[in-house]
Amino acid sequence: MRTHILGFPSIGKARELKRALESFWQGQSDAAALDAVRRDLEARHWGIQQAAGLDMVVCGDFSFYDRMLDTTLMLGALPARFAPCAEDAPLDRYFALARGHAGRNLPALEMTKWFDTNYHYLTPELEADTPWTPGAHPVLESVRRARALGFTPKAALIGPFTWLALGKARQGTDPWALLERILPVYAALLRQLAPLCPLIQVEEPVLCTELLPARAADLFKNAYAALNTAAPDKILLTTYFGPLTRHLPLALGSGCAALHLDLTRGPGQLEPVLAGLPENMTLSLGLVDGRNIWKTDYARAAAPLERVASALGPERVLLGSSCSLLHCPVDATDETALPPQVRDRLAFAVQKCTELSELKAVALGRGADLLAANAAVLRQWRAHPEAVLPAVRERAAAVTPDMLRRAAPAPERRAAQAAWLRLPLLPTTTIGSFPQTAAIRQTRRAWKRGEINPEAYEAAIRAEIAHCIRKQEELGLDVLVHGEAERNDMVEYFGQQLGGFCFTQNGWVQSYGSRCVKPPVIYGDIYRKAPMTVSWSTYAQSLTSKPMKGMLTGPVTILCWSFVRDDLPRDQVCRQIALALRDEVADLEAAGIRIIQIDEAALREGMPGNSADAAVYLQWAVDAFLLASCGAAPATQIHSHMCYSEFNAILPAIARMDADVISIESSRSGMELLDAFARYDYRNQVGPGVYDIHSPRVPDTEEIAGLLRLALRHIPKERLWGNPDCGLKTRRWEEAWPALQHMVAAARQVRAELG
């Protein structure tokens, strides 16, 4: 029985990679310095795996920005619009694709959430008529370095079907026709890797989703025959984030040496897999959850392991993490400030490596003491006093269907809102946050460290709010926000004020590029201790006669962006959060805040890849949004915001949320997603993002006006808003200011054209 992980976080225990990248981007260090950081981190992470007793170390999991982008560059799939970067130094070209190129006015590749995680990958742009010049993949050099350092490397690659399925094909391009073009590039790399690695992990999580059309499925067998010819007996076909259902026959018939299953997400797939497993196929069981921070329940995980080991013989079994450990923080040893019942249950990436070795010992009957210690920790966890709060449980059980409905239907609400709002056509607003300056961060840091008293903190934040409101009035925006200077993070801010949450000191997880998030930890029943946003919002409103938009993070987003306890179903945890937010909505309204935005940035990402699980999820997720928002009176305008563009599959759910106004991402995709809204006959108001806040590039007025005109082809003028595609907190004022000026000017221009 061999042990392995599917990937280790690249970012580093002290976020070394983040710092190295940012210094490189600012021109403060060179490519050699950046590469030295990569080599250090990789070697350190291999060392951790080896020290934990794993049989292989994984290579090709490390990326300077994103593994999908690494694959794109290996394939040479540079979209034609990046032709001006073709002769740049490799790293410059790499980061131009990732972050856009301001000098050349090139927007970055689109970012999309990686399946149901909060990690964003860079979306390949598939163009059949652009010539591709394949390049190197960093995995090869990593494998060579690992060997030179005395490790046994397992190479890891994103597979061709996943890369193609996640790509965005330009009109007229059939992505699956490109398979022929990319297979030889994969084969060439596999041929080089095969002699260097006992196994090559080729990741095809797409097999656990509905993203493969029948046409692609037909191509699978031959494609994998070609790959297996290039690397005979080496390929570990790797699936995760769900069970193999519809595509199980493809996986079993792939001819690969081994198959990896995510048994944390799809335990039910094990029996069908065993029933159809070819004689010569090894099975890799993903039993240590790569998506959470909790210790594995050894007794529970050992059962399938023992079952498979006795069915196949231990030599045909691999024991692994369910998916890459990219999605959990690096090391729990320094987390000393948590409640003891939480601290004792933590397992981050480093600890999960050790768990694999321990679990192997348990399964082989050599770990009675490990098993007993594990059971003791779990017993203590279940008994802790905050685990069950009867008042919270009773309230959640008493939710009735009419609590999930607004008091009046949408058209009636629209009239009631228009009567007091009196907004122009194409009203302009922002998504909530304004640039988080060094001064703001400094204020929050000082507050957190107890260096300033509550009065000083409040005064400093109030000054920021006042500044932000002056700026918005100067810009001429129609619906204002307070700017979120008091928030470090849209989930953490609420988690800090809710019972049932706690916070790690160093639990950082990569979100995209150098950006990391530190998800709160939900460990107990959730309740609101006091109003969370009311004083900031009412202060902001007191400074302006323009309507002020209150700003809440939605229940699904708080859930998805937290590490969630594993002893209560997610829908129940989400309902507890929704009830807390419902109280906040009521308090905001009572305090005179009559536009309230409830961000559900994570609603789409939380949706499981397979359709049965997805339907169940959407039902309770939308119910939670409704529970949070529907207490609002008809004249109160509920906004929601979602920053992504994959709406087709969830439009019925979006419609069921019944937000009066929804702002969405769409500038990067040229408004095309609005077509789906129009076809679905979406009836409420829509604010398509008219500029991409993820890039430092400032769009000009004409460009934004053009997008608004495009949007008007799909959304009638009475229901269209103008806004950026997300909050501005990551931008500097120097970027946000001109961009918003252009946005307001563009709205005025198009308004004038409409007469």
Ligand code: GLN
């Ligand atoms: N209101 C939040 C902000 O503006 C929304 C952020 C998000 O959707 N990711 O920062």
Ligand code: ZN
């Ligand atoms: Zn957003």
